[in-house]
Amino acid sequence: MRVFQIQDDWGIDNLKMATRDVPKPGRGEVLIQMRMAALNARDLIVPERGYGRATGNLPLIPVSDGVGVVVETGEGVSRVATGDRVCPTYFQNWQGGAPSAERFASALGGPLDGVMAEFVCLSQEGVVRVPDYLSDAEAATLPCAALTAWSAISMQGAVHPGDRVLVQGTGGVALFALAFAKMHGAHVTVISSSDDKLERVREMGADAVINYREIPDWARASREITAERGGYDLIVELGGAKTLPLSLRAVRPGGTIAMIGVLSGLQLEASLGPIVARQVRLQGVTVGHRDGFEAMLTAMAQHQVHPVLGETFDFADLRTALEHLRSAKGMGKTLIRF
Incomplete structure (x- = not known):
């Protein structure tokens, strides 16, 4: 079978x-014929061994997100059956409960082999059935970006109707966060540097938008939006070093900052006083577990949520697809067709 792998050396x-x-499925395992894959920002980091020893060993098959069909099952498999359309879970060993080092060490596409292979063999515990209403392309986008947003909005953020939520940017996680926050009845503000992208998120349901290139102090600009609450109940923090200080000013007393991305840098210079004085919860979010994935799929099917799709590339054009992802052109998830 064809695979893409990082081999000989990193880079x-x-x-x-x-x-x-x-591969041949053993007891409790399923063989999946992959149909589509979707790229995430981490897929640019893994080839450069950006997570150090936690990236895994060579040769390594990259990419965590995809969808396929079960074509063979091993002895004792009961969760899924031949012919079922399934997504692999991002963390293969995290079915539910609290995170742990062992569970975090089971991510597909680094350190475990990922989905850029025509056939993938996984434990039945590490796959979920996909709702029929989703296309293969839509389903492929879900394991990392969608579940990360769901964990931030529904599980860690516990968003309620009427809450004020701020989402940073218009990338994959951000667009899912917008959709899920609206599903929960929240008022959502989106910030971006592109007026064109802000117009699109308005069409997707955003209640307020701020162009942070034109208004760098978006924390001050947002005060009118959240005046009656004294700040945002939840901020989906994707920027990192440059945006977290502003998030600390924009969140309400007792509010939550869901820390997901570090796109603007890892090293932080910010006053920690507001976290203590205003009892702000700074919550790291790293994807989520299988139980959360299945709950998310149930909610998506109930509300008929459709992911935003971007460009699609053929399997052989993975390198080109990664360069497209790096360029940050357009909106929607970058896809690989098998």
């Missing part, structure tokens, strides 16, 4: 197409 130049034998 994007060592991401190459290769062949491996089709």
